[in-house]
Amino acid sequence: MRVSMQNIHKAFGSNQVLTGVNFELLDGEVHALMGENGAGKSTMMNVLTGLHSRDEGIIMIDGKETYFKNPKEAEQNGITFIHQELNIWPDMTVLENLFIGKELKSPLGLLRTKEMKALAKKQFDRLMVTIPLDKEAGSCSVGEQQMIEIAKALMTDAKVIIMDEPTAALTEREISKLFEIISSLKKEGVSIVYISHRMEEIFAICDRITVMRDGKTVDTKAICDTNFDEVVKKMVGRELTDRFPKRDSKPGEMVLEVKGLTKGGVFQDVNFSVRSGELVGFSGLMGAGRTEIMRAIFGLDPFDSGEIWLNGEKIVIKKPDQAVKAGIGFITEDRKDEGLILDFSIKDNIVLPSLSSFAPKGIINQTSETDFVNMLIKRLTVKTESGDLAVGNLSGGNQQKVVIAKWIGISPKVLILDEPTRGVDVGAKREIYQLMNELTDRGVAIIMVSSELPEVLGMSDRILVVHEGKITGELKNDEATQEKIMTLATGGQ
Structure with a gap:
């Protein structure tokens, strides 16, 4: 699925969040979206998936002008957004969270729980996740909740998956497994929008990168044609000398x-x-x-x-x-x-x-x-x-x-x-x-x-x-x- 967003504007009251953003996603690519907090990355993706309506601009999907009324409609058309702030229902089980709004039912309206468990286990095995399906989701750690969200997205048969800080709460092993999943999805023609502040990940798995600053698109480049320092300078509008400031530690009492x-x-x-x-x-x-x-x-x-x-x-x-x-x-x-x-x-x-x-x-x-x-x-x-x-x-x-x-x-x-x-x-x-x-x-x-x-x-x-x-x-x-x-x-x- 090809996505093109052209000259997108969006304001909340007097606060102009997007001011002429351009973004293009190709078939089967992993496209990094980077920028400082408040640069407009998540807002732009929320406009794409219909959570927010655009004020100006054009959205083209596979060459056709397309606008979704809400995220559910976007999901039904193959675009899924895994948000940074997780959408977990804490009082429901892991299984119920995975199938919320998409429950499998018999002709009599009864839940096909056995079939749902089998499908959930298949995705969990794929992600090497061992969370009990009957566990209350609210008692899961933030990292476990993140894996539940990723599994939920993979179960929608999406053509585009937007991942907003997907590894923020994951272990190194889980991150490696997620990268394997992303690589296999890419081979299947699925496109990934990868929003992250972890520079090492961007250069490890992404094909292209779009940098945003203050609600505008600064640049889009192939990953192989840029480097850490250039990306940082475009993000913040200045050079950062050292990643970690020097510590002059003098412990006392x-x-x-x-x-x-x-x-x-x-x-x-x-x-x-x-x-x-x-x-x-x-x-x-x-x-x-x-x-x-x-x-x-x-x-x-x-x-x-x-x-x-x-x-x-x-x-x-x-x-x-x-x-x-x-x-x-x-x-x-x-x-x-x-x-x-x-x-x-x-x-x-x-x-x-x-x-x-x-x-x-x-x-x-x-x-x-x-x-x-x-x-x-x-x-x-x-x-x-x-x-x-x-x-x-x-x-x-x-x-x-x-x-x-x-x-x-x-x-x-x-x-x-x-x-x-x-x-x-x-x-x-x-x-x-x-x-x-x-x-x-x-x-x-x-x-x-x-x-x-x-x-x-x-x-x-x-x-x-x-x-x-x-x-x-x-x-x-x-x-x-x-x-x-x-x-x-x-x-x-």
Whole structure:
């Protein structure tokens, strides 16, 4: 299927998001779509699939002018969009999510459950996924939910699949398997639009690349005719010297100590410490227990035994508000459901954990609150016209910046960052890395959970590797390699 979008314009109120975008997708190609957060990538694909109507421009599909009324109509015509923000129904089973709106029924209207399970298992086997089909989808990890969405798309017999940050929550093994699937789909003539901020992936699997900036198409080139530096310069309009800013680490006093933390069947006898001004990276495969350990420390989930010490004193944290009062902040991996209240304004989201500091006598000082929010919006370069805008209207990367701003606002002693740059463009990533350096320079102890090995290696002073709920090794920055981390992450020595 060939797709051509010509001179597409789209505005939301006074906010002009697309201003004359051009995009062409050929039969059986993997086409990268790159740009900073807010550049208009997802909006352009939402216009193609009918979620948003265009204001101007022409869309041609296989040489015929075509406009879809909604995403379901696009899907029925062979175009499927796997969104960055996953469309999972948490209270339904994995099987029900896979077939929602497409259930197989007998002439009497009864569900053909056995046939549905067989089809689902076929796709899961293809993706090497082992999630039980009767498991409640809401209890699946973000990575498992991502694989459910990918399997759902493959079951539609699509001719065009749009993948928005498909590997953000996947392990290295799952990413390799996904690349195999993409290659086989390409051979079958399926076209892939691949939206990603992971440059290595773009150069590994894509045929052509279109770069967008500020709602416009900057350039389209064959992958073999460009390079990392050129793409970055076109994306951000400037050169980025180093991918990871240099760290001048000078760890101070012990801030956080975790002793013997255990939760049956999830993690066992977890022991580690973090000093002021230190950034400790946590690496491991999906399901290893990294996120679960952090959730227990923050009081989101209970644990069976173990101790948490802060500044030399044993503390009891059974609820998140106790962690916040103690000076611990937690940026969760799931910003949509746990990090933000999407209907609330940017301002209200940012001040939520520190609201009491703006109301010492029970009355909110709105001037101080607004100044504080504007300072953080400016510091984190959140793309918005106003702090009063609903945070749900921001791009994924800008939402992530708001989450980070929220926790910086409490002036934390310890800041836990779980996948802090997921879905964030290369320019914004560097801004977040610089901010992490500034925080450690001020003495904040940072724990960073990340599935991106280059990020772990580029930013961590020490790296702890988790395998099946246990810390299997510790590596200093100067001795760590991807090979050593993966060996420990898979249970090796």
